[in-house]
Amino acid sequence: MKTKISFQDVVKTFPLKGAEFTALNGVSLDIADQEFVTVVGPSGCGKSTLMSMAAGLQEPTSGRVLVDGEPVTGPGPDRGVIFQQYALFPWLTVRQNVEFGLRIASLPAGERRRRADRAIALVGLDDFADALPKTLSGGMKQRCAIARAYAVDPLVLLMDEPFGALDALTRVQLQDQLLATWSREKRTVLFITHDVDEAVYLAGRVVVMAAGPGRVHRVIDVDLPYPRTEEIRLSAEFRRIRNAVWTSVHHQETTAPVT
Incomplete structure (x- = not known):
């Protein structure tokens, strides 16, 4: 399957008190068309910075970020971005919020x-x-925010902790709904999360990042069938993969990098 998103030896630095802070150092990662990839790692490992560069909200200091083989030079309608904060306009209805990006694109009212x-x-x-x-x-x-992203018909969904502020039950319900929608629409998804269970439940691959500076520590395949179900979440195989991801996140100093 062809590559949809490609990070090629990406380095990102920021000025910090007269010095330089390296947020990402030499990150290389390919995400296939229609693949669902989650990214986990400790605070400060550059997960959100990675997504922001794919969205075109930040530029790499060196290296390249490509979508469909073309360098990302800024935001575009081919990439829908969903953050933890809903960013809805309180004076607009659900439909009007969802239509907002389409209005900016000057689509006719009927469309x-x-x-x-x-x-x-x-x-x-x-x-x-x-x-x-x-x-x-x-x-x-949050479902309204997701609908707003879907409405512009993006090829890629970039999601940064979209369920992080929700209670546990609502979070599980939205995970299932997101997977059901992805199964129908088959968009490419890059999903950032701190939650190891969420990362395993959603993804075909889990990318574990390491901090100091941010880099890819390990990529773990999730060999679980879709559709994902409660039975799968409670299975021994799920626990095995979850434990491998947990160990990679929390015991990186004793775990050799594996890709």
Whole structure:
């Protein structure tokens, strides 16, 4: 399968008190078209910086970030970005929030409505299309944010801790819904998380980052079938992979890098 996102020997530095802080050092990683990849690692390992460069919100100090073989030079409609904070406009309804990017793109009103309603249906908010954000739960607000990203029909979804602020039950429900939507739409997903269980449950591969400076420590295949179910989450094989990821994240000083 062809490569969709490619990080090629990426280095990212920031000025810090007259010196230089290296957030990422020599990161190389290829993500295939339609692949679901999660990234975990300790705080300060550069997970969010990696995603921001794929989104075109930051530039690498050296190295290259490519999407479909073309260098990323800025944000674009081919990449939908979803953050932990919903960033919804409180005075707009769910449908109006979902239509916002389409309005910026100057799509006709009928096409905006068609795309927005399809995206809203994908995330199960049909009955709340005319509701204001203040009437929605945290999980529903995040679903609205996901629908807004889907509406512009991106080829890639870049998700930075999108479920991090939600309660455990809502988080599991949105994980299942995200996987169901991904199974139908088959977009390429790069998903950043601190939660090892979430990383394993969602992904075909888990990328474990190391800090000081940020780099790829290990890439672990998740040989579990889709669709993922509660039975899979409770299985011995899930626990085995989860333990391998946990050990790689929390005991990096005693674990040799493996790719």
